[in-house]
Amino acid sequence: MRSWRTLLARTTATLAAAITVASMGALAAPGAAHADASVVGGTRATLGEFPWMVRLSMGCGGALYSSTLVLTAAHCVSSTGTNTSITATLGVVDLNSTSKITRKSNYVYRAPGYTGSGKDWAFIRLASPVTGVATLPIAKTTAYDTGTFTIAGWGAATEGGAQQRYLLKATVPFVSDTTCNSSSMYNGEIIASNEICAGYTAGGTDTCQGDSGGPMFRRDSANAWVQVGIVSWGDGCARPNKPGVYTQVSYFAATIAAAATTLGG
Template sequence: MCSKIYVFTLIAVLTVQIASGDWSGRIVGGVPMSIKTIPYQVSLQVLSGHKTYHFCGGSIISNKFIITACHCTDNLKTQNLKILVGTSFNNRGGEKINALKIIRHQNYSRESLDYDIAVIELADRLKLSNSIQAIALPKANESFADNSMCLVSGWGDTQLPSAFRFQRNALRAVEVPIVNQEKCNNDYKMLGGITPRMMCAGYDFGGFDACAGDSGGPLACIGQNKTPKLCGIVSWGYECAAPHFTGVYTRVQVLLDWIKEKTGI
């Protein structure tokens, strides 16, 4: 997850992580999670030499399209991008699919991370299974109340010492509550606040959050028909799991028209 104070560009992340060999981080305060529980989760992988490495998350929204954060696609060439699906681990199992096209929101701002959304069209259609499934999008008029619980998942940093990263490449998830929009805007006032294309989720006391490497991944909330809906996309925040600074997500619900225009969904 990115910060307005220190935004990790893709090139910077790749340089640091390839040099250190550490692509292992995960959700802060979460627990290991099977891909069969969250089969819409994918790992965005960059091709470096003959290997690919996880750098961001994403969500399956159909057998042809992935949704992620636009900042994950900065300086990224389509031919260097692979989508790993159907596995709880970012370094083994599953299937790697080529990307055909990256569609970035035309109003995306690198400075504010407003409109932080992109769609990836896959070169081949996914074969859906119990570990590869699309997550539904929310309806425009669907209600998600403050303090209702949502699930954020990914392979991002846990902020734990390396000695405690006993499952270094395992998918993790944590439940976090939706934060009142006005409160979150006030909390982030010193950083310019948040826009209507953003939403916040987390605990005011901190301790549970997405982090670097989770960017682009899903915030899934239970919709009116009791099924998970893609309410948010991991976007940015001040540090990770810091008190009084909850995670900031791209608000999917207000961008449905753009998603439909680009994907037909």
């Protein structure tokens, strides 16, 4: 069974407890537990370092694709259609900052044919545009689907831990489909055509619960950031031989671009 890296799969009671813990702990004053920890195994991001990072109120991450669209994971949303319940927060690394930008959603578009395995991408359309904030382009070919990637998010810094107040970052290496699907890792569970793995054999650095939908990205040939993955699932967080599994953005690039055009983004 896939372990999605979001709070959505938990019960309402568990979600409420996680939010309470977050508000009392990781989202409390600087110096609280895990305040200087990472996604799992990294460091705190600096203001403006990844301006297109988005925190979504249902407990997921995302990336600003255009002034009105946030690219996230399909498993973070329930269906395609009108939705005014989601709040997107961006423009800050500290979720308690008074300078944060917030926007409500007005529509959700979930990848056509998504059934819980593969095709794990979606758009959140914002009710009003975000101006003055950089967007994150997506990879349109497989040219950047290897090497070392950057991950970031406000998710747990330890498996089963609380959500974070500060944006945390780390780097992870590409893991080939063959290796990721080996018996010592995911034993054939990876959909090689449209999922990509990244992480260390020894574990220790990874995305975690609450990071779902956030981007995995790297520099392109012009030294600009480009999104190559969307945080999707994994077996626990930062376990040995269990790298993170990400939606392979390049595989869906044309479909994502067409959906964005339809949505006015």
